[in-house]
Amino acid sequence: MSHGFLRVHGRAQEYEVFARKARAEPLRMVGSVVAPDPDLAAAYARATYDEERWIEMAIVPRDQVTTLWAPGEESEG
Amino acid sequence: MSLATLVLSLADNKQLLGLRYAEWAIRAPSLEADIAAAAMGLDDLGHSRVLYGCLEALGEDPRGPNRESDPSSYLCLPYFGRPWTSWSQFVAANAVLDTAFSVMIQACVEGSVDVLRTRLRKMLNEERFHFLHGRSWLRTGIEPGPLEDAWTQAIEWFGPPQGEVERLHREGALAMGPAELLAQLEERLETTAPVGPVDWSGWDEVQRSTRPMVIDDRTFAMLRGLEERRYHPAGT
Numbered sequence: 001m002s003h004g005f006l007r008v009h010g011r012a013q014e015y016e017v018f019a020r021k022a023r024a025e026p027l028r029m030v031g032s033v034v035a036p037d038p039d040l041a042a043a044y045a046r047a048t049y050d051e052e053r054w055i056e057m058a059i060v061p062r063d064q065v066t067t068l069w070a071p072g073e074e075s076e077g
Numbered sequence: 078m079s080l081a082t083l084v085l086s087l088a089d090n091k092q093l094l095g096l097r098y099a100e101w102a103i104r105a106p107s108l109e110a111d112i113a114a115a116a117m118g119l120d121d122l123g124h125s126r127v128l129y130g131c132l133e134a135l136g137e138d139p140r141g142p143n144r145e146s147d148p149s150s151y152l153c154l155p156y157f158g159r160p161w162t163s164w165s166q167f168v169a170a171n172a173v174l175d176t177a178f179s180v181m182i183q184a185c186v187e188g189s190v191d192v193l194r195t196r197l198r199k200m201l202n203e204e205r206f207h208f209l210h211g212r213s214w215l216r217t218g219i220e221p222g223p224l225e226d227a228w229t230q231a232i233e234w235f236g237p238p239q240g241e242v243e244r245l246h247r248e249g250a251l252a253m254g255p256a257e258l259l260a261q262l263e264e265r266l267e268t269t270a271p272v273g274p275v276d277w278s279g280w281d282e283v284q285r286s287t288r289p290m291v292i293d294d295r296t297f298a299m300l301r302g303l304e305e306r307r308y309h310p311a312g313t
Binding site: 036039043 | 107109110112113115116117206207209210212213214216217
């Protein structure tokens with residue numbers, strides 16, 4: 001049993017997971033994980049999204065992503 | 078003890094470690110930790126298969142027919158003999174014992190035996206994520222009992238200062254002896270072993286432990302595949 005351990009850690013934050021299968025492809029977002037630190041987020045990302053043969057995978061804390069416009073808003077282009 | 082017996086010990090321990098990880102795939106403290114437990118379980122079961130596959134190339138397969146009937150023929154540490162009942166046991170095994178096995182694999186990869194240098198290298202890449210997982214959870218704090226137990230068993234598994242692992246190191250088959258293996262483990266975990274010196278007088282060089290290994294009946298049945306066969310329809 002996991003008594004004494006919170007199911008979602010109090011310090012946890014969301015990390016976006018990016019990956020690509022070939023050098024010619026751009027990195028694309030494949031999902032996200034929730035973890036209290038980057039090391040654990042990396043371990044979780046690798047475990048969760050390891051179904052494909054990625055050549056590159058990276059994680060970014062969600063709060064480090066600057067949103068230019070959100071769904072429902074329009075760009076000026 | 079031969080190099081093949083050491084590799085068999087590594088394989089048997091990784092097989093049971095993989096099974097224990099897998100048992101926590103629906104019991105860990107978060108969904109991500111559940112998935113990580115399942116993934117690490119698959120990794121270590123795969124690693125054990127690769128290690129078993131090296132035995133023939135090493136010129137000696139120490140496994141005998143008693144593996145079908147005698148639980149003590151499995152060269153596993155007592156830590157893995159029964160299912161873990163606490164998350165602290167999982168984390169201590171993940172951080173300390175899994176890393177101890179990785180350090181030994183590194184010693185094999187950097188040693189002089191070709192089959193180990195080539196076949197084990199990929200394991201180190203996968204084990205990097207086991208280490209990150211274990212070290213992060215270790216930093217959250219766990220009960221001292223399992224942690225001290227894991228450290229003691231890791232040191233005992235490396236072997237006594239002048240034992241066979243040291244001989245394999247002097248001969249070049251392993252790039253590290255017991256002292257270097259322990260130093261490497263401590264460096265990776267950024268700590269010193271929180272346990273006193275080992276009394277090697279009762280140490281068993283085959284089981285690589287001062288304590289007897291006791292595998293419970295269900296675990297032994299799982300190792301032999303009997304638990305799976307239980308669910309087959311009669312007559313198939």
